[in-house]
Amino acid sequence: MQRAARGKNKSVIVIKGLASFDVDLKAAAKLFAGRFACGSSVTAADEIVVQGDVKDELITMITTKWPHIDSKMIEDLGDQKR
Numbered sequence: 001m002q003r004a005a006r007g008k009n010k011s012v013i014v015i016k017g018l019a020s021f022d023v024d025l026k027a028a029a030k031l032f033a034g035r036f037a038c039g040s041s042v043t044a045a046d047e048i049v050v051q052g053d054v055k056d057e058l059i060t061m062i063t064t065k066w067p068h069i070d071s072k073m074i075e076d077l078g079d080q081k082r
Contacts, residue, residue: 002077003055011053019046021069
């Protein structure tokens with residue numbers, strides 16, 4: 001999971017690796033969009049992009065919704081230039 005710049009003052013969160021935990025990416029993207037009232041989409045084979053700076057809330061939500069994913073398994077990769 002990492003934050004990427006989108007435009008001047010906006011950011012997106014890129015989530016990779018959920019498919020390896022048997023998570024339906026389309027359903028997860030729809031869940032994130034509804035929960036955070038933002039745009040969310042599946043952009044690659046194993047990548048979800050969530051608009052907005054909701055990284056901390058995403059970690060909590062992922063571990064709550066999918067209990068087999070521990071918070072220690074989620075790696076914060078920091079910021080990236082996109």
